[in-house]
Amino acid sequence: MKSIKENILWDSFRQGNKDALEIIYEENYSALYYYGLKFIKDRDTVKDNIQELFLELIKSGDRLAKTDNIRYYLLRALRYKLTRKTPVKLIGETEVQKNIEFSLIESVEHQLITKEVEEGSKKKIINAIGKLSEKQQEIIYLRFYNNLSYQQIAEVYGTKMQTVRNLMSRALHSLKEDFRNNRDQLLLFLLPIPQP
Amino acid sequence: MKRESNYNNFGYEDFVEDEKFRNWIFSPDEESQFFWETFIKNNPNKKGTVQIAREIVESIHLEEKPISREEYIPSLTILKHKIIKQNKPEKNIYLFPNWWNKIAVILLIPFITISIYFYFSRQNPVQEGQKTQYIVPPGQKSNVILADGTSVWLNSGSTLTYFIGNKLDRKVHLEGEAFFDVTKDKKRPFLVETDKYTVKVYGTSFNVRAFKEQVTSEIILEEGAVSVITGKNEEIKLKPNQRFYINEENKYQVSHIDPEYYTCWKDNILRVNNEELQHLIVRLERWYGVSISIPNFEKVKNLRYTLTIKTESCREMLELMRLVTPFTYTIKGENITINYDI
Numbered sequence: 001m002k003s004i005k006e007n008i009l010w011d012s013f014r015q016g017n018k019d020a021l022e023i024i025y026e027e028n029y030s031a032l033y034y035y036g037l038k039f040i041k042d043r044d045t046v047k048d049n050i051q052e053l054f055l056e057l058i059k060s061g062d063r064l065a066k067t068d069n070i071r072y073y074l075l076r077a078l079r080y081k082l083t084r085k086t087p088v089k090l091i092g093e094t095e096v097q098k099n100i101e102f103s104l105i106e107s108v109e110h111q112l113i114t115k116e117v118e119e120g121s122k123k124k125i126i127n128a129i130g131k132l133s134e135k136q137q138e139i140i141y142l143r144f145y146n147n148l149s150y151q152q153i154a155e156v157y158g159t160k161m162q163t164v165r166n167l168m169s170r171a172l173h174s175l176k177e178d179f180r181n182n183r184d185q186l187l188l189f190l191l192p193i194p195q196p
Numbered sequence: 197m198k199r200e201s202n203y204n205n206f207g208y209e210d211f212v213e214d215e216k217f218r219n220w221i222f223s224p225d226e227e228s229q230f231f232w233e234t235f236i237k238n239n240p241n242k243k244g245t246v247q248i249a250r251e252i253v254e255s256i257h258l259e260e261k262p263i264s265r266e267e268y269i270p271s272l273t274i275l276k277h278k279i280i281k282q283n284k285p286e287k288n289i290y291l292f293p294n295w296w297n298k299i300a301v302i303l304l305i306p307f308i309t310i311s312i313y314f315y316f317s318r319q320n321p322v323q324e325g326q327k328t329q330y331i332v333p334p335g336q337k338s339n340v341i342l343a344d345g346t347s348v349w350l351n352s353g354s355t356l357t358y359f360i361g362n363k364l365d366r367k368v369h370l371e372g373e374a375f376f377d378v379t380k381d382k383k384r385p386f387l388v389e390t391d392k393y394t395v396k397v398y399g400t401s402f403n404v405r406a407f408k409e410q411v412t413s414e415i416i417l418e419e420g421a422v423s424v425i426t427g428k429n430e431e432i433k434l435k436p437n438q439r440f441y442i443n444e445e446n447k448y449q450v451s452h453i454d455p456e457y458y459t460c461w462k463d464n465i466l467r468v469n470n471e472e473l474q475h476l477i478v479r480l481e482r483w484y485g486v487s488i489s490i491p492n493f494e495k496v497k498n499l500r501y502t503l504t505i506k507t508e509s510c511r512e513m514l515e516l517m518r519l520v521t522p523f524t525y526t527i528k529g530e531n532i533t534i535n536y537d538i
Contacts, residue, residue, distance in 0.1 A: 018276070025272050030262040051275050058279055083519055084512065107258050114259075125255045140256055144218060158502035158520050172209050172252060179251040 007068045014062045025054065028074050031146055035075055038102050038141065039082045053081055072152050075142070079156065102138040104129055128178035136171035139164055203235060203242070211249035221253045330356040332372070335485015337462070342368070345379035346386060349462035353407070353482040373405040375462045378420075392442055397422040402434075403459045409478070411444035416458040424448075466505040473499045484510040488532045496521075496536045 013020040029050065036046035057064060057077070067073040083100050108129055112122045129137065135157070142148045142156070150168075154161040203211075211217045220228040236243050332338045334353040341347055342358065344366055350356055354372025359365065366386040378386045380399030388395040390406035392413050400420020406413040415424060417434045424432045424440055426448065434440055437455055442448040457467050466483050468476055474497040477488050483505070490496060499521055505513055510532070514525050522537040 021276075022272065025268065025275075026265075029268045030260065033263055034258075034260045047271055051271050051278075054275055055278055084515070104256065104258075107260075108256070111258055128255060144212075144253075144256065145258065145260070147215075155502070160500070169209060172212055175252045175255060176208060176248050179248065179255070 006070050007066070010067055010070055010073075013057075014064050014066075016058065016061060021054070021058070024070055024074075028071055031071060032074055032078050034107075035141070035146070036078055036082060038104060038107065038138070039079070039100050041106060049081060050078065053078055056081075069152070071146060072148055075146060075148070076156050101134045102141070103134065104132075104137040104141060124178070128175055131174055131178065132171050133167075136167050136174075139168050140171060143168065204239060206242070206245070208245050208249040208252070211246060212252050217249065218253055221250055222257060328358055333485060334482045337464070342366075344381065344384075344386075347377040349375040351375075351461055351482070352485065370404055370406060372407050373403070373461070375401070375403045375459055377401045392427060392446065394425045395422050396425060403455070405458075413442050414458075415440040416453065416455050418455045418459060464506065468501055468503050468505075470500050470502050473497050473501065476501055480510075480513070484513075486510060486530045486532050488534060490534045490536065492536060 009020055009023060013024055032050050032053075033046060036049060037043065040046050040049075053074070065073075105126060109122075109126060112125065117125075132140075139153055142153050143150070148156075150161045150164050154164045157164070203214075206214070216228070217232075220232050232246070236246055330338065330340050330350060332350045332352060332354050336352055338350045339347065340350060340356065346366070348356060348368075351373035354370070354374055356374060357369040357371075359367065366381070366384050367389065368387070369389045371390070374388075376386075376388065376397075378397050378399050378401065382398055386397045386399075388397075388404055390404065390413060391408075392406065395402070395404060395415060397420065400422055401418045402420075402422055403416040403418070404414075405416075415422070415434065416439050417436055419436050421436075422434050424434065426432070426442070427446065432440065432448070432450065434450065437452055439451050439453040439458070440448060441451070457469065460467055466479065468479070471479075473490075474493075477490070480486070481488055501517065501520065503513075503516055505516075508516065511527065514532070514534070517523070518525075523534050524537075525532060525534045
């Protein structure tokens with residue numbers, strides 16, 4: 001049912017309906033903002049990019065592809081926009097390029113500070129996540145925080161669903177191994193579960 | 197609602213994947229607390245697995261507070277303002293936002309000049325059945341309007357040959373890819389010959405791809421009706437939104453497709469859907485008019501890509517591909533070398 005509604009909403013957005021724009025903006029702003037922050041640390045730059053993205057989408061109007069999952073569409077579009085913006089040097093023999101990369105580390109770090117976690121455990125967690133590849137971190141984020149399906153994540157990367165599944169499986173395994181080795185320290189942090 | 201029993205054979209991965217499980221850790225409440233405590237009590241053998249899963253979820257848990265209305269409303273207001281401004285005609289300042297577009301323009305100028313030269317030099321008396329050729333070099337596209345009003349979009353690296361003077365015949369020979377918008381004429385069919393087959397039409401639009409170096413060939417029909425006459429003199433009728441595909445053994449098949457995917461190149465869009473690198477490379481070389489070499493080609497030729505190229509420069513396209521499969525590249529003039537990290 002949800003997809004049918006999204007379809008209609010997206011269609012009216014494509015036709016330039018202001019109310020549709022408002023609803024889509026409201027429903028997706030947070031997700032886009034936090035996703036963007038994983039690529040670019042500067043909050044204002046992320047906000048500017050979201051605004052620019054919407055402007056471009058509106059400009060494209062009915063040339064935009066149809067979708068029944070707006071969140072997915074927008075995340076993918078923003079990702080494309082941010083990663084494409086990499087400053088590229090003009091023709092040269094060899095060049096060192098700094099890619100804009102996805103990273104969960106800063107957000108997790110920030111999270112741990114606010115939780116007043118013990119220094120040792122903090123390092124272990126950061127270390128464990130740092131061992132994951134950029135892609136693995138992003139897959140975790142898209143899957144668990146934006147509920148994208150494996151198929152959709154695969155489309156974001158233009159790869160096979162099985163590849164994404166494998167990456168996830170290896171990521172979880174790597175985390176598991178890390179935590180197993182540091183069980184004693186971590187338990188102090190992880191237990192007990194905070195009550196609401 | 198999942199019942200408790202379903203969780204009995206879960207591994208740690210399954211728990212992490214389970215939304216109910218994650219919600220318990222992300223935002224525990226009395227109900228979920230009770231549910232999971234009971235589960236562990238009844239399944240003591242799962243305690244370790246649950247613990248591992250919980251540690252993983254905890255470690256990646258982020259509390260991302262929704263952005264408040266007050267925070268995003270200003271940006272929405274600005275956005276709306278910009279939309280109104282955008283709708284007013286304004287000078288386009290960013291006509292050439294990047295360097296590659298300028299190159300394209302520079303390349304185009306000699307091309308146009310050459311075309312004009314050929315055009316004028318052809319003003320001498322036309323002989324009956326004189327052969328005329330349009331050759332579109334790699335990296336360029338061209339639009340030709342034939343004497344009968346038929347529009348032909350020629351893709352990069354294609355050659356269109358036709359005979360002028362013979363007023364009764366509408367016949368062209370194609371090597372490469374072209375999109376035809378054929379002027380209606382019930383009396384005189386329009387014929388497109390390729391090495392493998394001939395397409396016969398009376399008025400319609402369709403796409404033909406028949407490159408010399410490719411052993412397969414295809415026709416996409418957008419509207420109207422065409423018939424394909426194969427080398428064995430078989431006649432196959434196509435309906436709109438159908439694709440005729442003939443393979444290296446001259447076996448053909450007809451399938452239903454979305455024609456836009458196959459014909460969008462004429463609007464300067466290159467669509468690649470789950471295509472192997474070995475085929476993609478050929479298309480990119482033609483699209484950009486470059487030559488691409490890959491040292492460890494055998495290892496990577498089966499990598500599959502899905503991408504859409506609109507106005508991206510060759511460099512931007514390489515950057516896109518690198519996002520999916522890490523590699524480094526060097527560009528020297530028209531020669532590109534790609535070194536995969538694999």
